[in-house]
Amino acid sequence: MRYAHTVEQVRAAEGELRQLLPEGTLMQRAAAGLAATCAELLRASGRIYGSRVVLLVGSGDNGADTLFAGARLAARGARVGAVLLDQDRVHRAALTAFRAAGGVLTGDQREGCAEIARADLVLDGIVGIGGRGGLRAGALPYLRAVERAGVPVVAVDLPSGVDADTGEVAGDAVRAAVTVTFGTHKPGLLVDPGAEYAGVVRLVPIGIAVPSAAVEALQHADVAALLPRPSGESDKYRRGVVGIAAGSARYPGAAVLAVSSALHAGAGAVRYTGSAAAEVVRAHPEVLVSDQGPAQAGRVQAWVVGPGLSDGEEAQRTLDQALDAAVPLLLDADALRLLARRGPVPRPDLLLTPHAGEAVALLAGAGVQATREQVEASRLPYARRLAELYGCTVLLKGSTTLVAGPDPAVPVRVNPTGTPWLATAGSGDVLSGLAGSLLAAGLAPLDAGSVAAYLHGLAGRTASGAAEGAPITASEVAAALPAAWRDVARGAETVLSLGKQLRIG
Numbered sequence: 001m002r003y004a005h006t007v008e009q010v011r012a013a014e015g016e017l018r019q020l021l022p023e024g025t026l027m028q029r030a031a032a033g034l035a036a037t038c039a040e041l042l043r044a045s046g047r048i049y050g051s052r053v054v055l056l057v058g059s060g061d062n063g064a065d066t067l068f069a070g071a072r073l074a075a076r077g078a079r080v081g082a083v084l085l086d087q088d089r090v091h092r093a094a095l096t097a098f099r100a101a102g103g104v105l106t107g108d109q110r111e112g113c114a115e116i117a118r119a120d121l122v123l124d125g126i127v128g129i130g131g132r133g134g135l136r137a138g139a140l141p142y143l144r145a146v147e148r149a150g151v152p153v154v155a156v157d158l159p160s161g162v163d164a165d166t167g168e169v170a171g172d173a174v175r176a177a178v179t180v181t182f183g184t185h186k187p188g189l190l191v192d193p194g195a196e197y198a199g200v201v202r203l204v205p206i207g208i209a210v211p212s213a214a215v216e217a218l219q220h221a222d223v224a225a226l227l228p229r230p231s232g233e234s235d236k237y238r239r240g241v242v243g244i245a246a247g248s249a250r251y252p253g254a255a256v257l258a259v260s261s262a263l264h265a266g267a268g269a270v271r272y273t274g275s276a277a278a279e280v281v282r283a284h285p286e287v288l289v290s291d292q293g294p295a296q297a298g299r300v301q302a303w304v305v306g307p308g309l310s311d312g313e314e315a316q317r318t319l320d321q322a323l324d325a326a327v328p329l330l331l332d333a334d335a336l337r338l339l340a341r342r343g344p345v346p347r348p349d350l351l352l353t354p355h356a357g358e359a360v361a362l363l364a365g366a367g368v369q370a371t372r373e374q375v376e377a378s379r380l381p382y383a384r385r386l387a388e389l390y391g392c393t394v395l396l397k398g399s400t401t402l403v404a405g406p407d408p409a410v411p412v413r414v415n416p417t418g419t420p421w422l423a424t425a426g427s428g429d430v431l432s433g434l435a436g437s438l439l440a441a442g443l444a445p446l447d448a449g450s451v452a453a454y455l456h457g458l459a460g461r462t463a464s465g466a467a468e469g470a471p472i473t474a475s476e477v478a479a480a481l482p483a484a485w486r487d488v489a490r491g492a493e494t495v496l497s498l499g500k501q502l503r504i505g
């Protein structure tokens, strides 16, 4: 698991540790890790000796880390110049160490920008976890110079201008190739739009012990441990049966897609109810179909309602019946809009899977006005808010997929897999069938949602291919699910056998 903590949590942990260590120890650990990453990058594109590095140095400890790291690079022969954004407020000891190692201060703004244009690497030490709001005007000319020159940036702790706790970006922010973060990840590095500014994130441990995380991201081994596996005693009913109520005369394909992924996702059988039964059976003869609605469709261990369902009276009846069934329930697409009309029905076994537009409707249904743009810019707070308002688990789809449970003390899961190629018609239908099947197999809503998002993202990457990838269809994503499943299971086995060889765990 990869964990992220809020600024408040980081400060509390740092405060405790600081008491036990000689003054400046944590900053030196941070600077050493930062310098090591920069050295690695410089070596990869040439050599350290004689390379040109520019530091953008703000008035707080983030600037100080940067100066200490700059001193280490200068000591290894790099030509390091520092732009001080506030001449009167700079960490004195860090500046002294920097100059002693051969670092120089750039002159006025024109000279600073000229240095940037010649640089091999820029370090962004403008502001870290002490930042408030977007970048201030003084930093902007340097930011523009960096963009013009196209020089790679290493962000120190986090890209300046990104909100550490939420990933929100108010105004301008630094776009980094790499972010070197200290002690623990910050939520803003994992959640868009902030995550997009952070580039590749590298964690430098500095010894702080932080309590339970605000945000966490599953890794291969976590997902492997959650995947349902049949045992010797399994039969199709014990593995779980998932019911899918989806599709309409206008959107029969949504039903086929949701069923297709459900078949590949752990449940022992899939029941379908709705008007697309003929299309579903033609594509998947193994599905049990009915047109009688959830109440008459036979026993299931979880229902998925919504993809392509439309929002007329028949759809409303379908939703009511599924809500009456005493099994876990996933609502997507049209079912979310129907739910928004009636407002929250708090149920801990409910999983809602809105995109930002559907989230806006759900928020309105609970009396909260917001725009799609606001939800996309503040994904983490809105995901939490929705889960709290509806008293259930919410999977908010989009460029970063988040899964939030109703208990605010439980970390929000951020999905680390995926590709923008998944933004293709029907890809959400694949996700809901997948998550529903996992619910039926017995996973809790938070696990079902986050494991589904993980596999969906991996399948998307597998289907779209290496490097930058290529366009994919939702059917191809569904077809790639077994490969994603095997990849996760195989990865975990490799880690386990390595662990055994090395006698770990």
Ligand SMILES: NC(=O)C1=CN([C@@H]2O[C@H](COP(=O)(O)OP(=O)(O)OC[C@H]3O[C@@H](n4cnc5c(N)ncnc54)[C@H](OP(=O)(O)O)[C@@H]3O)[C@@H](O)[C@H]2O)[C@@H](O)CC1
Pocket (backbone or CB within 6 Å): 010, 011, 014, 026, 027, 030, 058, 059, 060, 061, 062, 063, 065, 126, 127, 128, 129, 130, 131, 132, 133, 134, 135, 136, 156, 157, 158, 161, 182, 183, 206, 208
């Ligand atoms: N915690 C840890 O475990 C460790 C933390 N460490 C490091 O300390 C960093 C935190 O340092 P910090 O607390 O000094 O705050 P920091 O981020 O430098 O910013 C505050 C300064 O910036 C200014 N400022 C504010 N907003 C701004 C804006 N939008 N645009 C421009 N400027 C802005 C603000 O000015 P003011 O508002 O007072 O005018 C204030 O002077 C942390 O990120 C990590 O790098 C490591 O050394 C190791 C252990």
Ligand SMILES: Nc1ncnc2c1ncn2[C@@H]1O[C@H](COP(=O)(O)OP(=O)(O)O)[C@@H](O)[C@H]1O
Pocket (backbone or CB within 6 Å): 333, 355, 397, 398, 399, 400, 401, 418, 419, 420, 421, 422, 423, 424, 425, 426, 427, 428, 429, 430, 431, 456
């Ligand atoms: N920019 C993006 N990067 C990664 N994944 C994305 C992006 N945009 C959308 N997705 C994913 O694609 C899927 C789209 O689902 P949805 O909006 O419901 O589409 P549809 O209704 O056509 O099926 C979701 O899983 C979402 O997380």
Ligand SMILES: [K+]
Pocket (backbone or CB within 6 Å): 062, 124, 125, 126, 127, 128, 155, 156, 157, 158, 159, 160
């Ligand atoms: K920074």
